[in-house]
Amino acid sequence: MGPYQGDAVRIMLRGVKCKMSFKKSTMLPVFFLLLVAFSPLHAENTLLSRTQVLMGTYCMISLEESRSAEIEKGFDHLKKLEGILSSYQKDASVYRLNRDKEVAFDPMLSKILQLSKTYYRQTEGYFDITIGSITKKLYRFGEEEQIPTEREKAQAATGIEHITIDADTIRLGEGITIDLGGIGKGFAVDELSCYYASMGITEGEIALSGDIRCLGRCRVEIQDPFAEERTMATLYAKAPNLSVSTSGTYRRFVKEKKEHHLIDPKRKTQGRAFVSVTIVAYDDNTLCDAMATAISVMPLDTALEFVRSQSRFGYLLVTSDGKVISGNLHLFVEIEGKMLQ
Numbered sequence: 644m645g646p647y648q649g650d651a652v653r654i655m656l657r658g659v660k661c662k663m664s665f666k667k668s669t670m671l672p673v674f675f676l677l678l679v680a681f682s683p684l685h686a687e688n689t690l691l692s693r694t695q696v697l698m699g700t701y702c703m704i705s706l707e708e709s710r711s712a713e714i715e716k717g718f719d720h721l722k723k724l725e726g727i728l729s730s731y732q733k734d735a736s737v738y739r740l741n742r743d744k745e746v747a748f749d750p751m752l753s754k755i756l757q758l759s760k761t762y763y764r765q766t767e768g769y770f771d772i773t774i775g776s777i778t779k780k781l782y783r784f785g786e787e788e789q790i791p792t793e794r795e796k797a798q799a800a801t802g803i804e805h806i807t808i809d810a811d812t813i814r815l816g817e818g819i820t821i822d823l824g825g826i827g828k829g830f831a832v833d834e835l836s837c838y839y840a841s842m843g844i845t846e847g848e849i850a851l852s853g854d855i856r857c858l859g860r861c862r863v864e865i866q867d868p869f870a871e872e873r874t875m876a877t878l879y880a881k882a883p884n885l886s887v888s889t890s891g892t893y894r895r896f897v898k899e900k901k902e903h904h905l906i907d908p909k910r911k912t913q914g915r916a917f918v919s920v921t922i923v924a925y926d927d928n929t930l931c932d933a934m935a936t937a938i939s940v941m942p943l944d945t946a947l948e949f950v951r952s953q954s955r956f957g958y959l960l961v962t963s964d965g966k967v968i969s970g971n972l973h974l975f976v977e978i979e980g981k982m983l984q
Contacts, residue, residue, distance in 0.1 A: 690708070691706060741821060759933070762933040775822030781795055799818075806819070827932075829933065848861060863923075868918045890905065891939075957972035
Protein backbone atom coordinates (compact mmCIF):
# COMPACT_ATOMS: atom_id res chain seq x y z
CA MET A 644 0.00 0.00 0.00
CA GLY A 645 1.76 3.09 -1.25
CA PRO A 646 2.49 4.59 -4.67
CA TYR A 647 -0.34 4.03 -7.16
CA GLN A 648 -0.59 0.41 -8.20
CA GLY A 649 -1.90 -0.87 -11.50
CA ASP A 650 -4.54 -3.36 -10.47
CA ALA A 651 -7.26 -0.78 -10.28
CA VAL A 652 -10.87 -0.45 -11.18
CA ARG A 653 -12.93 1.84 -13.30
CA ILE A 654 -15.92 2.77 -11.19
CA MET A 655 -19.10 3.34 -13.19
CA LEU A 656 -22.40 3.93 -11.46
CA ARG A 657 -24.99 3.04 -14.07
CA GLY A 658 -28.77 2.97 -13.95
CA VAL A 659 -29.02 5.37 -11.03
CA LYS A 660 -28.70 9.11 -10.72
CA CYS A 661 -25.41 9.85 -9.00
CA LYS A 662 -23.42 12.90 -8.14
CA MET A 663 -19.65 12.64 -8.48
CA SER A 664 -17.09 14.78 -6.71
CA PHE A 665 -13.34 14.57 -6.24
CA LYS A 666 -10.99 16.24 -3.81
CA LYS A 667 -8.80 18.63 -5.79
CA SER A 668 -5.67 17.19 -4.28
CA THR A 669 -6.56 13.75 -5.58
CA MET A 670 -8.28 14.58 -8.88
CA LEU A 671 -8.18 11.49 -11.06
CA PRO A 672 -6.98 11.51 -14.65
CA VAL A 673 -9.57 11.07 -17.39
CA PHE A 674 -8.81 7.36 -17.70
CA PHE A 675 -9.35 4.55 -15.21
CA LEU A 676 -7.82 1.10 -15.29
CA LEU A 677 -10.58 -1.47 -15.39
CA LEU A 678 -11.05 -4.81 -13.73
CA VAL A 679 -14.61 -4.49 -12.49
CA ALA A 680 -17.44 -1.97 -12.55
CA PHE A 681 -20.45 -1.87 -10.26
CA SER A 682 -23.75 -0.11 -9.77
CA PRO A 683 -26.47 -0.32 -7.10
CA LEU A 684 -29.79 -2.08 -7.65
CA HIS A 685 -33.11 -0.70 -6.44
CA ALA A 686 -31.55 2.36 -4.81
CA GLU A 687 -34.37 4.65 -3.71
CA ASN A 688 -32.25 7.75 -3.16
CA THR A 689 -29.51 9.51 -5.09
CA LEU A 690 -26.02 8.30 -4.26
CA LEU A 691 -23.20 10.72 -3.77
CA SER A 692 -19.79 9.39 -4.83
CA ARG A 693 -16.36 10.70 -3.94
CA THR A 694 -12.93 9.39 -4.83
CA GLN A 695 -9.51 9.79 -3.24
CA VAL A 696 -6.15 8.15 -3.72
CA LEU A 697 -5.56 6.00 -0.64
CA MET A 698 -3.55 2.89 0.12
CA GLY A 699 -1.75 3.24 -3.18
CA THR A 700 -4.83 3.20 -5.39
CA TYR A 701 -8.14 4.85 -6.18
CA CYS A 702 -10.76 4.56 -3.45
CA MET A 703 -14.39 5.35 -4.20
CA ILE A 704 -17.12 5.64 -1.57
CA SER A 705 -20.76 6.09 -2.58
CA LEU A 706 -23.49 6.73 0.00
CA GLU A 707 -26.97 8.20 0.02
CA GLU A 708 -26.95 11.98 -0.04
CA SER A 709 -28.47 12.07 3.43
CA ARG A 710 -25.34 10.29 4.73
CA SER A 711 -22.82 12.35 2.76
CA ALA A 712 -20.94 13.44 5.90
CA GLU A 713 -20.03 9.81 6.49
CA ILE A 714 -18.10 9.65 3.20
CA GLU A 715 -15.36 11.90 4.54
CA LYS A 716 -15.36 9.98 7.81
CA GLY A 717 -14.92 6.80 5.76
CA PHE A 718 -11.84 8.21 4.07
CA ASP A 719 -10.49 9.22 7.48
CA HIS A 720 -11.08 5.66 8.68
CA LEU A 721 -9.07 4.29 5.76
CA LYS A 722 -6.27 6.80 6.36
CA LYS A 723 -5.91 5.52 9.92
CA LEU A 724 -5.68 1.95 8.61
CA GLU A 725 -3.12 3.04 6.04
CA GLY A 726 -1.10 4.56 8.87
CA ILE A 727 -0.82 1.05 10.32
CA LEU A 728 -0.66 -1.22 7.27
CA SER A 729 1.41 0.79 4.78
CA SER A 730 4.84 -0.49 3.78
CA TYR A 731 5.65 2.95 2.28
CA GLN A 732 4.75 5.45 5.01
CA LYS A 733 7.77 5.66 7.28
CA ASP A 734 5.74 6.06 10.47
CA ALA A 735 3.40 3.15 9.65
CA SER A 736 3.61 -0.02 11.73
CA VAL A 737 4.29 -2.32 8.76
CA TYR A 738 7.04 -0.07 7.39
CA ARG A 739 8.74 -0.02 10.78
CA LEU A 740 8.27 -3.76 11.24
CA ASN A 741 9.94 -4.47 7.89
CA ARG A 742 12.77 -2.08 8.74
CA ASP A 743 13.38 -2.86 12.41
CA LYS A 744 12.00 -6.44 12.56
CA GLU A 745 10.14 -5.55 15.76
CA VAL A 746 7.30 -3.22 16.75
CA ALA A 747 5.08 -2.85 19.79
CA PHE A 748 1.90 -4.90 19.70
CA ASP A 749 -0.85 -3.31 17.64
CA PRO A 750 -4.29 -4.98 17.67
CA MET A 751 -5.15 -4.09 14.06
CA LEU A 752 -1.79 -5.26 12.74
CA SER A 753 -2.04 -8.43 14.83
CA LYS A 754 -5.52 -9.08 13.40
CA ILE A 755 -4.40 -8.95 9.77
CA LEU A 756 -1.26 -10.98 10.46
CA GLN A 757 -3.27 -13.70 12.20
CA LEU A 758 -5.70 -13.78 9.26
CA SER A 759 -2.72 -14.05 6.91
CA LYS A 760 -1.46 -17.05 8.83
CA THR A 761 -4.91 -18.64 8.62
CA TYR A 762 -5.08 -18.19 4.85
CA TYR A 763 -1.53 -19.49 4.53
CA ARG A 764 -2.65 -22.75 6.13
CA GLN A 765 -5.91 -22.93 4.19
CA THR A 766 -4.14 -22.49 0.84
CA GLU A 767 -1.26 -24.80 1.80
CA GLY A 768 1.24 -21.98 1.55
CA TYR A 769 0.15 -20.32 -1.68
CA PHE A 770 -0.98 -17.24 0.24
CA ASP A 771 2.19 -16.01 1.94
CA ILE A 772 2.75 -12.38 2.92
CA THR A 773 6.48 -13.04 3.42
CA ILE A 774 6.71 -12.94 -0.38
CA GLY A 775 7.58 -9.31 0.36
CA SER A 776 11.20 -10.43 0.44
CA ILE A 777 10.81 -10.68 -3.35
CA THR A 778 8.10 -8.14 -4.20
CA LYS A 779 9.34 -5.41 -1.85
CA LYS A 780 13.07 -6.04 -1.52
CA LEU A 781 13.92 -7.34 -5.00
CA TYR A 782 11.33 -6.07 -7.50
CA ARG A 783 10.60 -3.00 -5.36
CA PHE A 784 7.09 -2.68 -6.81
CA GLY A 785 5.80 0.86 -6.42
CA GLU A 786 9.28 2.31 -5.83
CA GLU A 787 12.46 2.19 -7.94
CA GLU A 788 11.39 -0.96 -9.73
CA GLN A 789 13.88 -3.48 -11.04
CA ILE A 790 13.99 -7.07 -12.29
CA PRO A 791 15.93 -9.45 -10.02
CA THR A 792 17.75 -12.52 -11.22
CA GLU A 793 16.32 -15.99 -10.78
CA ARG A 794 19.12 -16.71 -8.31
CA GLU A 795 18.23 -13.68 -6.21
CA LYS A 796 14.59 -14.76 -6.09
CA ALA A 797 15.51 -18.34 -5.17
CA GLN A 798 17.69 -17.12 -2.30
CA ALA A 799 15.12 -14.68 -0.87
CA ALA A 800 14.15 -15.46 2.72
CA THR A 801 10.49 -16.36 3.21
CA GLY A 802 8.44 -18.26 5.78
CA ILE A 803 5.25 -17.39 7.64
CA GLU A 804 6.68 -19.07 10.75
CA HIS A 805 9.13 -16.16 11.02
CA ILE A 806 6.30 -13.84 12.05
CA THR A 807 5.80 -14.01 15.82
CA ILE A 808 3.18 -12.21 17.89
CA ASP A 809 2.94 -12.00 21.65
CA ALA A 810 1.18 -9.77 24.12
CA ASP A 811 3.74 -6.97 23.83
CA THR A 812 5.59 -7.34 20.55
CA ILE A 813 5.31 -8.30 16.89
CA ARG A 814 8.54 -9.58 15.33
CA LEU A 815 9.92 -10.68 11.98
CA GLY A 816 12.83 -13.06 11.48
CA GLU A 817 16.05 -11.78 9.96
CA GLY A 818 15.75 -11.23 6.21
CA ILE A 819 11.93 -11.44 6.25
CA THR A 820 9.84 -8.68 4.66
CA ILE A 821 6.06 -8.76 4.58
CA ASP A 822 3.82 -7.56 1.75
CA LEU A 823 0.14 -7.05 2.62
CA GLY A 824 -0.78 -6.14 -0.97
CA GLY A 825 -2.66 -9.41 -1.41
CA ILE A 826 -4.94 -8.90 1.59
CA GLY A 827 -4.70 -5.32 2.87
CA LYS A 828 -7.27 -3.69 0.61
CA GLY A 829 -9.86 -6.38 1.24
CA PHE A 830 -9.20 -6.06 4.96
CA ALA A 831 -9.62 -2.29 4.79
CA VAL A 832 -12.93 -2.64 2.92
CA ASP A 833 -14.19 -5.00 5.62
CA GLU A 834 -13.16 -2.63 8.41
CA LEU A 835 -14.87 0.32 6.72
CA SER A 836 -17.98 -1.79 6.04
CA CYS A 837 -18.15 -2.69 9.74
CA TYR A 838 -17.87 0.98 10.63
CA TYR A 839 -20.73 1.88 8.29
CA ALA A 840 -22.84 -1.00 9.63
CA SER A 841 -22.39 0.39 13.14
CA MET A 842 -23.75 3.72 11.82
CA GLY A 843 -26.83 2.02 10.39
CA ILE A 844 -25.81 2.62 6.76
CA THR A 845 -27.26 -0.04 4.46
CA GLU A 846 -27.04 1.52 0.98
CA GLY A 847 -23.86 2.37 -0.89
CA GLU A 848 -20.64 0.96 -2.25
CA ILE A 849 -16.97 0.91 -1.35
CA ALA A 850 -14.34 0.24 -4.01
CA LEU A 851 -10.64 0.05 -3.23
CA SER A 852 -8.86 -1.00 -6.41
CA GLY A 853 -10.18 -4.48 -7.31
CA ASP A 854 -11.91 -4.93 -3.95
CA ILE A 855 -15.58 -3.97 -3.84
CA ARG A 856 -18.28 -4.12 -1.18
CA CYS A 857 -21.90 -3.41 -2.06
CA LEU A 858 -23.67 -2.38 1.15
CA GLY A 859 -26.99 -2.95 -0.56
CA ARG A 860 -27.62 -5.09 -3.63
CA CYS A 861 -25.59 -4.29 -6.71
CA ARG A 862 -24.52 -5.19 -10.20
CA VAL A 863 -20.86 -5.99 -10.93
CA GLU A 864 -19.40 -6.08 -14.41
CA ILE A 865 -16.22 -8.13 -14.90
CA GLN A 866 -13.80 -6.93 -17.54
CA ASP A 867 -12.49 -9.21 -20.24
CA PRO A 868 -8.74 -9.17 -19.50
CA PHE A 869 -7.98 -9.43 -23.21
CA ALA A 870 -10.17 -6.47 -24.24
CA GLU A 871 -10.27 -3.51 -21.85
CA GLU A 872 -13.61 -2.08 -22.98
CA ARG A 873 -15.45 -5.40 -23.17
CA THR A 874 -17.49 -6.91 -20.34
CA MET A 875 -16.98 -10.64 -19.87
CA ALA A 876 -19.81 -11.18 -17.40
CA THR A 877 -22.31 -9.21 -15.35
CA LEU A 878 -23.11 -10.39 -11.84
CA TYR A 879 -26.26 -9.37 -9.96
CA ALA A 880 -26.07 -9.75 -6.19
CA LYS A 881 -28.78 -11.94 -4.69
CA ALA A 882 -28.53 -10.20 -1.33
CA PRO A 883 -26.83 -7.19 0.29
CA ASN A 884 -23.18 -7.10 1.30
CA LEU A 885 -21.70 -8.78 -1.75
CA SER A 886 -17.90 -8.87 -1.59
CA VAL A 887 -15.88 -9.02 -4.80
CA SER A 888 -12.14 -9.18 -5.41
CA THR A 889 -10.42 -9.33 -8.80
CA SER A 890 -6.72 -9.97 -9.22
CA GLY A 891 -4.97 -9.74 -12.58
CA THR A 892 -1.49 -10.28 -13.96
CA TYR A 893 -1.81 -7.83 -16.85
CA ARG A 894 -1.85 -4.47 -15.08
CA ARG A 895 1.07 -4.33 -12.67
CA PHE A 896 4.48 -5.44 -13.89
CA VAL A 897 8.07 -4.27 -14.40
CA LYS A 898 8.99 -3.58 -18.04
CA GLU A 899 7.18 -6.63 -19.45
CA LYS A 900 4.02 -8.51 -18.50
CA LYS A 901 5.82 -11.72 -17.57
CA GLU A 902 7.48 -9.78 -14.71
CA HIS A 903 4.16 -9.15 -12.95
CA HIS A 904 3.57 -8.81 -9.21
CA LEU A 905 1.75 -12.11 -8.50
CA ILE A 906 4.50 -14.46 -7.40
CA ASP A 907 4.17 -18.08 -6.32
CA PRO A 908 5.86 -18.21 -2.89
CA LYS A 909 6.69 -21.89 -3.32
CA ARG A 910 8.51 -21.65 -6.64
CA LYS A 911 9.49 -17.99 -6.12
CA THR A 912 8.48 -17.10 -9.63
CA GLN A 913 5.43 -15.56 -11.28
CA GLY A 914 2.14 -17.41 -11.51
CA ARG A 915 1.48 -18.24 -15.17
CA ALA A 916 -1.82 -20.16 -15.23
CA PHE A 917 -4.25 -17.21 -14.99
CA VAL A 918 -4.55 -13.67 -16.28
CA SER A 919 -7.57 -12.84 -14.11
CA VAL A 920 -9.16 -14.28 -10.97
CA THR A 921 -12.44 -12.98 -9.54
CA ILE A 922 -13.73 -14.21 -6.17
CA VAL A 923 -17.19 -13.40 -4.76
CA ALA A 924 -18.63 -14.02 -1.30
CA TYR A 925 -20.84 -12.28 1.21
CA ASP A 926 -19.55 -9.91 3.89
CA ASP A 927 -15.88 -10.98 3.62
CA ASN A 928 -13.59 -8.98 1.35
CA THR A 929 -10.55 -10.14 3.28
CA LEU A 930 -11.29 -13.73 2.28
CA CYS A 931 -11.96 -12.73 -1.33
CA ASP A 932 -8.75 -10.71 -1.60
CA ALA A 933 -6.56 -13.44 -0.08
CA MET A 934 -8.14 -16.22 -2.15
CA ALA A 935 -7.82 -14.23 -5.39
CA THR A 936 -4.14 -13.68 -4.62
CA ALA A 937 -3.45 -17.31 -3.74
CA ILE A 938 -5.33 -18.80 -6.69
CA SER A 939 -3.60 -16.41 -9.09
CA VAL A 940 -0.21 -17.96 -8.31
CA MET A 941 -1.24 -21.63 -8.15
CA PRO A 942 -0.48 -24.06 -10.99
CA LEU A 943 -3.64 -24.77 -12.99
CA ASP A 944 -4.36 -28.27 -11.67
CA THR A 945 -3.70 -27.21 -8.09
CA ALA A 946 -5.98 -24.19 -8.45
CA LEU A 947 -8.84 -26.19 -9.94
CA GLU A 948 -8.63 -28.83 -7.24
CA PHE A 949 -8.62 -26.10 -4.60
CA VAL A 950 -11.56 -24.03 -5.87
CA ARG A 951 -13.70 -27.12 -6.51
CA SER A 952 -13.28 -28.07 -2.86
CA GLN A 953 -14.66 -24.73 -1.67
CA SER A 954 -18.18 -23.57 -0.91
CA ARG A 955 -17.28 -20.34 0.90
CA PHE A 956 -16.88 -18.37 -2.31
CA GLY A 957 -17.70 -18.28 -6.00
CA TYR A 958 -15.01 -17.97 -8.63
CA LEU A 959 -14.47 -16.83 -12.19
CA LEU A 960 -11.02 -17.68 -13.54
CA VAL A 961 -9.53 -16.72 -16.89
CA THR A 962 -6.55 -18.83 -17.96
CA SER A 963 -3.58 -17.50 -19.89
CA ASP A 964 -4.95 -19.09 -23.07
CA GLY A 965 -8.36 -17.43 -22.65
CA LYS A 966 -10.45 -20.23 -21.16
CA VAL A 967 -13.07 -19.10 -18.64
CA ILE A 968 -13.75 -21.37 -15.66
CA SER A 969 -16.42 -20.60 -13.07
CA GLY A 970 -18.07 -22.24 -10.11
CA ASN A 971 -20.33 -21.54 -7.12
CA LEU A 972 -21.39 -18.19 -8.55
CA HIS A 973 -25.06 -19.19 -8.36
CA LEU A 974 -24.74 -19.23 -4.57
CA PHE A 975 -24.12 -15.48 -4.56
CA VAL A 976 -25.19 -13.87 -7.83
CA GLU A 977 -27.32 -14.09 -10.95
CA ILE A 978 -25.17 -14.15 -14.07
CA GLU A 979 -25.34 -12.59 -17.51
CA GLY A 980 -22.71 -13.28 -20.16
CA LYS A 981 -21.35 -16.21 -22.06
CA MET A 982 -19.02 -18.18 -19.81
CA LEU A 983 -17.52 -21.61 -20.36
CA GLN A 984 -17.59 -24.06 -17.48
